[in-house]
Amino acid sequence: MELNIYLYLIVFIVTADFIFDQWLDYLNKKAWTNTVPDALADVYPTDKFEKHKLYRSANYRFGIVNHLFSFVLLMSVLLMGGFSLADGWAAAMSINPIWRALIFFAIIGIVSTVINIPFSWYDTFVIEAKFGFNKTTPKIFWTDLLKSLLLGALIGGPLMAALIWFYTALGDWFWLAAWGLVAFFTVFMAMFYTTLLLPLFNKQTPLPEGELRQAIEAMGQRAGFKIDNIVVMDGSKRSTKANAFFSGFGPKKRIVLYDTLINDLSVDEITAVLAHEIGHYKLKHILWGTLIGIAQTGAILFVFSKVVSAPQLSMALGVETPQFHIGLITFGILFTPISMVLGLVGSWLSRQNEYAADAFAAKHADGIYLVSALKKISANALSNVTPHPVYVFFHYSHPPLLDRIGEIEKVQI
Numbered sequence: 552m553e554l555n556i557y558l559y560l561i562v563f564i565v566t567a568d569f570i571f572d573q574w575l576d577y578l579n580k581k582a583w584t585n586t587v588p589d590a591l592a593d594v595y596p597t598d599k600f601e602k603h604k605l606y607r608s609a610n611y612r613f614g615i616v617n618h619l620f621s622f623v624l625l626m627s628v629l630l631m632g633g634f635s636l637a638d639g640w641a642a643a644m645s646i647n648p649i650w651r652a653l654i655f656f657a658i659i660g661i662v663s664t665v666i667n668i669p670f671s672w673y674d675t676f677v678i679e680a681k682f683g684f685n686k687t688t689p690k691i692f693w694t695d696l697l698k699s700l701l702l703g704a705l706i707g708g709p710l711m712a713a714l715i716w717f718y719t720a721l722g723d724w725f726w727l728a729a730w731g732l733v734a735f736f737t738v739f740m741a742m743f744y745t746t747l748l749l750p751l752f753n754k755q756t757p758l759p760e761g762e763l764r765q766a767i768e769a770m771g772q773r774a775g776f777k778i779d780n781i782v783v784m785d786g787s788k789r790s791t792k793a794n795a796f797f798s799g800f801g802p803k804k805r806i807v808l809y810d811t812l813i814n815d816l817s818v819d820e821i822t823a824v825l826a827h828e829i830g831h832y833k834l835k836h837i838l839w840g841t842l843i844g845i846a847q848t849g850a851i852l853f854v855f856s857k858v859v860s861a862p863q864l865s866m867a868l869g870v871e872t873p874q875f876h877i878g879l880i881t882f883g884i885l886f887t888p889i890s891m892v893l894g895l896v897g898s899w900l901s902r903q904n905e906y907a908a909d910a911f912a913a914k915h916a917d918g919i920y921l922v923s924a925l926k927k928i929s930a931n932a933l934s935n936v937t938p939h940p941v942y943v944f945f946h947y948s949h950p951p952l953l954d955r956i957g958e959i960e961k962v963q964i
């Protein structure tokens with residue numbers, strides 16, 4: 552295949568991105584500590600800290616192999632014309648541009664899912680199992696995989712079909728219709744995620760009567776949040792790791808509490824964690840996050856609409872006549888540096904929101920219990936205690952544990 556300037560650019564961006572990620576991982580490894588930080592001494596007895604060290608090493612090695620494999624694979628696909636091969640198969644099956652694109656993405660989606668299975672299997676059944684985290688059975692593993700593929704087809708398929716239909720019907724203005732559709736879909740998903748999608752993977756039950764519910768009700772009243780919107784989810788079905796999250800807005804708002812969190816934490820600690828989640832809602836983090844995401848999508852779609860028809864985008868991947876789906880792949884890779892910057896801004900905002908929700912929790916519950924809850928959650932998951940600041944800047948949606956503890960202690964006093 553003939554090399555064009557865009558292909559060189561793509562190869563350069565993919566390589567630079569890979570090297571940069573390896574460098575970040577290396578920096579992060581350099582920041583590992585061999586002694587327990589004083590603030591965490593109570594949750595890390597010596598044997599547990601030894602386990603923490605082994606876990607981060609295992610994850611580091613796995614990350615290197617995984618990233619290297621993905622890099623070599625993507626490079627081979629790019630340089631050997633893999634995308635144009637897949638497009639050729641799709642074109643042989645249908646001349647309709649929508650079906651051609653859907654078949655193309657189905658091929659890419661299925662192939663990448665299948666290639667990723669050994670990595671995902673190793674992570675779940677070797678690393679996570681070795682450190683006592685894994686509860687996933689092979690049956691759950693395979694059904695999760697099938698459900699994800701089906702959902703991808705049922706949701707991604709019609710969305711992609713609509714985008715291409717807009718493109719063929721509206722030309723340059725397709726981005727506006729696409730934006731409207733994506734915005735509607737984003738809001739719909741944010742609202743109905745816990746009632747439509749989550750039940751396919753997990754059971755959610757109302758918080759049972761008892762001491763915990765009473766404590767949470769009292770706190771909810773102080774913070775102005777109705778307790779009916781709190782459910783317990785069977786996270787223990789897959790992993791011992793604990794979590795809680797807020798989802799949706801308006802009448803569809805809901806706080807989801809993992810059953811593992813209830814097993815690991817005291818009533819006061821759970822109440823503090825829930826106060827943090829209520830903080831996200833009261834401080835409108837979900838609403839703003841959704842609106843910012845929609846604005847960003849609009850800007851990206853606008854830029855995309857300006858370049859999608861350029862024959863060079865399709866030719867870069869070895870496809871002679873411009874195709875929407877090939878342009879989308881090329882654009883996605885060329886856009887990597889910009890999406891990295893957008894991601895940085897998003898993560899920074901998210902970390903600020905975490906501090907704000909922590910402060911809210913310290914005010915409406917008890918900061919001391921929030922600190923002990925965060926310490927237990929982090930230690931039970933053997934999370935890296937000293938991530939490198941540059942790594943945090945690029946990859947962390949939550950501030951590192953020790954920074955959060957420092958900030959909570961400031962507002963608590």
Ligand SMILES: [Zn+2]
Pocket residue numbers: 827828831905908
């Ligand atoms: Zn949070």
